[in-house]
Amino acid sequence: MAMPTRDQVSALLGEIQDPELHRGLNELNMVRKIAIEGTRVTVLIALTIPGCPLKDYFHTVIPAKLTQGYPDIGHVEVELTSMTEQERQALVGGLRKDTPGPFARSDSSTQVIAVGSGKGGVGKSSTSVNLAVSLAKLGYSVGLLDADVWGFSVPRMLGIHERPTVVGDMIMPPEMFGVKVVSIGLFTSEDNPVVWRGPMLHKALQQFLSDVHWDEPDYLLVDLPPGTGDVSISIAQFLPGAAMVIVTTPQAVAEKVAQRAGFMAEKTGLVVAGVVENMSYFTGDDGKRYHIFGEGGGAQLAQRLQVPLIGEIPLNPRMRELADVGAPIVLQDPDSDAAQALERTAKELVNLLPAKPKPAKRISLPLLSMGAEAGHAHAHGH
Numbered sequence: 001m002a003m004p005t006r007d008q009v010s011a012l013l014g015e016i017q018d019p020e021l022h023r024g025l026n027e028l029n030m031v032r033k034i035a036i037e038g039t040r041v042t043v044l045i046a047l048t049i050p051g052c053p054l055k056d057y058f059h060t061v062i063p064a065k066l067t068q069g070y071p072d073i074g075h076v077e078v079e080l081t082s083m084t085e086q087e088r089q090a091l092v093g094g095l096r097k098d099t100p101g102p103f104a105r106s107d108s109s110t111q112v113i114a115v116g117s118g119k120g121g122v123g124k125s126s127t128s129v130n131l132a133v134s135l136a137k138l139g140y141s142v143g144l145l146d147a148d149v150w151g152f153s154v155p156r157m158l159g160i161h162e163r164p165t166v167v168g169d170m171i172m173p174p175e176m177f178g179v180k181v182v183s184i185g186l187f188t189s190e191d192n193p194v195v196w197r198g199p200m201l202h203k204a205l206q207q208f209l210s211d212v213h214w215d216e217p218d219y220l221l222v223d224l225p226p227g228t229g230d231v232s233i234s235i236a237q238f239l240p241g242a243a244m245v246i247v248t249t250p251q252a253v254a255e256k257v258a259q260r261a262g263f264m265a266e267k268t269g270l271v272v273a274g275v276v277e278n279m280s281y282f283t284g285d286d287g288k289r290y291h292i293f294g295e296g297g298g299a300q301l302a303q304r305l306q307v308p309l310i311g312e313i314p315l316n317p318r319m320r321e322l323a324d325v326g327a328p329i330v331l332q333d334p335d336s337d338a339a340q341a342l343e344r345t346a347k348e349l350v351n352l353l354p355a356k357p358k359p360a361k362r363i364s365l366p367l368l369s370m371g372a373e374a375g376h377a378h379a380h381g382h
């Protein structure tokens, strides 16, 4: 009979990742005891927070991993405890070293894309959400920061209602459809709006970048509030390397939007990389395209800014209906004209702003398929 040694058990446990922190259990100092008696293995795991919703995950994934490695194991007992406040602080300190205002560092491997517009209601948030989900569908790791602190709409559009988990003072962003999301809306309710003033706002945005465990995604999309206010300027300060994409509508007076975008670029120092035209046309039942809001606004703006027009998204009532129930159209109705246009735009975005190469700084071992599923289900909060 081949029973593993404690070191062998430890090595296998090290291959299991905490689904929220994305680090191995050994690296996170979560394994507290390994006992082997006959064919019985007992492990004690210290969770980062008491009552952590990951209990089921560990009860499933640990026995599966160990018995897969050593089929002669008869029974795996998983005991759970939780870390002391001190241990939690030490862990957070360790994680934070990885992320000191991570996106501002010159060696950051995240391509940050701020999505802005000259005016409100042009579909900035819808575009940000669907592009983020499309990038995730293409296999990229994606974060989405809702920087529209007054008019946040990202949580609703993605159907996220749970508060983020906080470990020590690090915020674990909830993940939906493969996109990690942070929004003021996750900390407050839509009918209880926040009244922020300058310095507080600046601080809140800074925290959303430095105290959130984003884990260096390939892309971080930032849904800016409309216009050229304080928020955009703060964001630009924290994200000096960000590119900006301007969403506009066909009827927008290119001259005016270009002026605003130019002003924004000047004030923030962000470079405009491209233009997306939204609500470009509507396809009737007769198959004809109707240019309800006029024609050419996006192309004109792109020309004026001397950047490419990277997408023309048609008007499609499904896009709004689905957004209202938290189901992005690129997932829910991928064959629709709007979804196809959004996915094409995401690919254009990748061509224009390729993902940066990842440093080979840590090996992330794949979880067992079973474990990955359990982790997935948890992350989606179902």
Ligand SMILES: Nc1ncnc2c1ncn2[C@@H]1O[C@H](COP(=O)(O)OP(=O)(O)OP(=O)(O)O)[C@@H](O)[C@H]1O
Residues within 6 Å of the ligand: 117, 119, 120, 121, 122, 123, 124, 125, 126, 127, 148, 151, 153, 225, 226, 278, 279, 313, 314, 315, 316, 317, 318, 319, 320, 321, 323, 324, 338
């Ligand atoms: N292509 C489209 N087809 C149909 N409806 C759309 C389309 N784009 C956006 N909408 C709808 O238009 C409304 C405004 O869109 P959205 O909230 O994305 O705009 P915004 O620019 O982020 O607005 P704000 O300036 O308020 O942040 C939403 O109800 C959205 O569902």
Ligand SMILES: [Mg+2]
Residues within 6 Å of the ligand: 124, 125, 126, 148, 151, 153
């Ligand atoms: Mg918006």
